[in-house]
Structure formats: C-alpha cells, structure tokens
Amino acid sequence: MAPPTVLVTGGAGYIGSHTVLEMLNAGYNVICVDNLCNAYSGGASKLPEALNRVQEITGKKVNFYRVDITDREQVRSVFQEHKIDMVAHFAALKAVGESCRIPLQYYHNNMTGTNVLLEAMADNNVFKFVYSSSATVYGEPKFLPVTEEHPTGNCTSPYGKTKYFTEEILKDLCKSDKRWAVVSLRYFNPVGAHISGRIGEDPNGEPNNLMPYIAQVAVGRRAKLSVFGSDFATKDGTGVRDYIHIVDLAEGHVKALDKLRNIAESGFFAYNLGTGVGCSVLELVHAFERASGKKVTYELVDRRSGDVSTCYADAQLAETKLGWKATRGIDKMCEDTWRWQSQNPNGYANK
C-alpha cells in the first residue's frame, strides 16, 4: 500500500518542521504549505531554510508551496494538485501579547484560515485532521495535573480563544458528519531542538517564551533574563510549567497520524502532550547553565499579567490511546537547545 500523503500547514515553523522530519522518517509523504509570515525563507533554495535542512537530515523530499491558508483559491489548488489523505494543521499566529493588540488579525488568520482549510478538506473528501491545540485552552488550572476532562474555555487572550473556539468548531463538525476523525493535541510547553542542531526554534525579535530567551542570554545575544514573578506558591516562588521536548512532541503527531490512518472510528479526540513533570523558571535556568557551561544572568521582576502559577499535564490518556509517552527530560531539552543555539547564534539567518 502506498504511504499516506499528509498536508502539513505551517510546516516551515518550529513545531511543523520538527514534525515533518519525524513524519518523513516514519514513511509518510509530506506536502507542506506555509505563507512564511513567521519562518525564515532566505537562501538560494526555494524551500524555507528549516525545510531545506529537514531534507538534508532525512535525505527525503519535502514538497513545499508558499500558500496562505486564508486564501481559498491557493488552498484548493494544493488539493487539486495532490491526493491528500490526512491534514496536520500547525499554521497559526501564536504570540499571546500581540493577539491582545491585534485581535482581528488573530481571529482572521487562525479562525478563518482553519475554516477555509476544513472546507477544502470536505470538498475533497479528506476527513482526517490533527490539530495543534494548547494547554492554554484550560485557562487557570482548577486542579493538577490537568487531565483532558478539565473544563476548557476560560482563556484570557484572543490567541488562547482561537485555540478553544477551533476545538469547539471541530467538535461540532464531528457531531454533524460521522466521516470526520479529529485528534486535537494540547501541547504543554514545547522546547528543545533536533539532536543534529540543524533545526530549532528561531523566534522573530525578542522571544516571548522562556527557553529561547534563556538560550539567547547564554549565547550573548541578550544581556539578562527577566524572571516574571518570584512570589508564586511554588517550590522557589517562580512559575512552574510542563516543558516537553520538541522531538517527543513531534513523535506524538506521528502516533496521532498512525491512529487516524488505522482506525475506522470517527469523532473528536483531545490528548495532552506533556511530561507530567513541573519545572520552575529557576530550575530551567540552572539546568541550562549545566548543559551549556554558560552563566545565564537573570533578575527577578514583577509577574507577567495573565501568567498562572503552576501548570502541568496528566499525559496518561495519550499513553493509553496513542501509545505515546515523552521520554526526554529537562537536561536533554537544554542540551539540544544549546547545540542549536550555539551552532546557529542568529537562528536560520546567517547574519
């Protein structure tokens, strides 16, 4: 039987590129689309640099189209060109603070873009869908560890709401038509890089998230880290999160695709992708110092508005239903981030 062909939206981004790599290694054919609004496109190749490197690492071909998923015609033309079996949907805008400043752009990109994609799928009889959701759908945790049964929807930012609203649309769609089979993967805090050091996280401008900030301080691009809040009710007063290695996360997607490929079952299924282990900001700083041999200068500052104190996953359901479990710990996350950051101090741009 020919290997299934998966359309990957946002495949040039951080999580998309790592997942494409694991999908190729697992034998899937991959068609990537990305509008490159948050991915480095430079170089002589027509491929975005991350995918160029994915090809180099895997020795396999990535089909790439520069497509904006909000553009109906562009999306349709990809479905006309290729016989798609399943879709893995990563494309989205994802900066929490920015989403509060420009909510309409977030709703247009993330909601309209997803609707256009789902309509094109239905028109082409493609009903298997893996969605990039987030622990942000749980809002402030009411209990820990957070299971998939935890209520969703109490999101504080427009970004978070787009993740929650999309899940609601997907549930309605699955209720309305039994041909749909949807897996929504709720990521906790993805960090790290591929072991080769060739692909990794390359944020535009000042990083919003902790790990890339730490890495840029260690490599000398930024003077110091601001630690947001030291008076939380946690082991050392700093915020606690469930960091998950990007390769574990990528493998979770392959497991989800394997499940969709092999089941006749339809419906909406949500799974947490996390490790179940909470790590504080200062624990991560110290782990990174050990892994890199560099000092990470920091100062304790006020809390960032909207931040919860502690959030970590119960990831048992993904283990039971998908046969997936995270295996890489904090030290490995730091080691691999450092290999990527030290070999590519300016990310994909060779400046």
Ligand SMILES: NC(=O)c1ccc[n+]([C@@H]2O[C@H](COP(=O)([O-])OP(=O)(O)OC[C@H]3O[C@@H](n4cnc5c(N)ncnc54)[C@H](O)[C@@H]3O)[C@@H](O)[C@H]2O)c1
């Ligand atoms: N990184 C995280 O911490 C995290 C956590 C939870 C969920 N997620 C979700 O995972 C997905 C991937 O996140 P990431 O960290 O890889 O982000 P990313 O920005 O690196 O990747 C997203 C990619 O989508 C592309 N894109 C955005 N809008 C598009 C559009 N309209 N048409 C085509 N391409 C478009 C961007 O150019 C980018 O390459 C997103 O849906 C995000 O919300 C990320």
Ligand SMILES: CC(=O)N[C@H]1[C@@H](OP(=O)(O)OP(=O)(O)OC[C@H]2O[C@@H](n3ccc(=O)[nH]c3=O)[C@H](O)[C@@H]2O)O[C@H](CO)[C@H](O)[C@@H]1O
């Ligand atoms: C409010 C916010 O942005 N939430 C998003 C952010 O969650 P998180 O806030 O969980 O991730 P993060 O990496 O922004 O922060 C992790 C922890 O580090 C702390 N921290 C972060 C940056 C920094 O410069 N200094 C510092 O101390 C922060 O207060 C928190 O305790 O990312 C997630 C994915 O990874 C989701 O997309 C969340 O919706």
